[in-house]
Amino acid sequence: MKIKKKIKKNKGLIQFIIRSGIFFSVLLAFRFFIFLYFRHTLFFLKYLRIDADFYLDFLTGLRGRDFQNAAMFTLALFVLWNRKKLFNLKPYNQNYKESAIFGVLAMLTQVFHYVFKYWIKLNLDTALNHSFLITLIKYSFNLFFILFLAAAAYNLAFIKEQFKNYKKQIPVFSIILIVYFFLIQFFQRIWRLLGNFVARAVYFLLSLSFEKTYLRILPEATPRLGVDTFIVGISKECSGIDSLLLFISLYSAIFVLDYKILKRKRMLLLLIPGLIGTVSYNILRVYLLLLVGVFISPEFAVDMFHSNIGWILFLLFFMAFWHFGSSRVYEKK
Known part of the structure; x- marks a missing residue:
């Protein structure tokens, strides 16, 4: 409730949240x-689809998701570290001409x-050399897209001021x-038990809804499960080990930053339902992925849905968890 009151009082912070x-x-x-649409069109497939040689490994596929998780943790840590400054942002008028x-x-x-x-498609040999x-x-275009979009949303005056501050x-x-990205790679080595x-939990949920369900768990092999002909593997990136690491990291950061004003025993006890919730939401994520693959599109399920549902569910879970949990672990002034 105190956080809500602080936000309502700070017009600058409200503007920042909206933008x-x-x-x-x-x-x-x-x-x-x-x-979901453009890259599946015949025009894209014929003229714009290029080789994997022109993509960076750590920004694509499952490695890309690891980088995304590392970026999410870093951003959350930045917000936690600077939360007092963020609560005192100055209001400023939007320059709509600049935004346009x-x-x-x-x-x-x-x-x-x-x-x-x-051009790459037409001059493939030259491009490969x-x-x-x-x-x-190629990546610089995406970088400038993000920078220009940020300038449109926040305006240059605000960006310059914040760059100077931080x-x-x-x-x-x-x-x-960078360190957290490689920590994820290390942590994934203990993924198999989870x-x-x-896989067993999702198989149980699927068996309640479908007749033809499939589960195969073999030593030193990726667990596989599915419905009818749609079968997926639960790899180390999909096991939930990344989400568990992310939750523990954020929880530890809050514990360290607010150590003096926390009821530390309650904070340690609250970790237990947090860990259970993290594993549970990951089970839900994989279950939803299977449902999307069965009822909508297998390609969409393992591509766009798989790439985005994890961080969306994690944010929703962590915000709900901390909203209800934080009121019980802070000392009253």
Whole structure:
């Protein structure tokens, strides 16, 4: 309740939350359009689909999800560390002319991005001879898209002011991002026990709804389960080990930052339902993935849905968990 009151009193923070909501909504809407529709069109498949040589491994596929989780943790840690400053953001007027200009520039970067991919398709041999440079140029279009979109949502004056305030922290949090990314890789080595448990739990839920369900668990092999002909493997990235690490990391960060004002015994006890909830939401995630694959599209399930449902559910779970749990663990002033 105290946090809600602080937010309501701070007009600058309310503006920031609204503009952040617009920024991420546009970003997600664009991502959904590309992944759900555009890249499945005949035009894209014929003229714009390029080889894997022009993609960075840590930004694509399951490694891309690891990087996404590392970025989410780093962003959450940044917010926790600077929450007092964020509660005192100054209000500022939106420059709509500037927003329109940068909005158009953001759209143009994506037009040029796909024109460049078309050039790669037409000049594949030349592009392959300079694959690393071509890859960097290709990703630069996406980087500028995000920067221009941010400028449209927040405006340059606000961005410059915040960069000035936090520029000394950027190298530190960049290192945290890299370290946490590799920590995820290390943590995934102990995934098998959790992966088998998740597979059995999801199989039980599926057996309540479907007749033809499938489960195979073998030593030193990826658990496989499915319904009818739609069968998936529960790999280390899908086992929930990343979510567990992310939850423990955020929980530990809060514990360290607010150590003096916490009821520490209650905080330790609250960790138990938090861990149970994290595993449970991951079981729900895999179960929903199977349902989407059966009733909507197998390709959509293992691609767009799989890439995004994890962090969406985690954010919803952690916000709900901390909303109800935090009122019981802080000392009353």
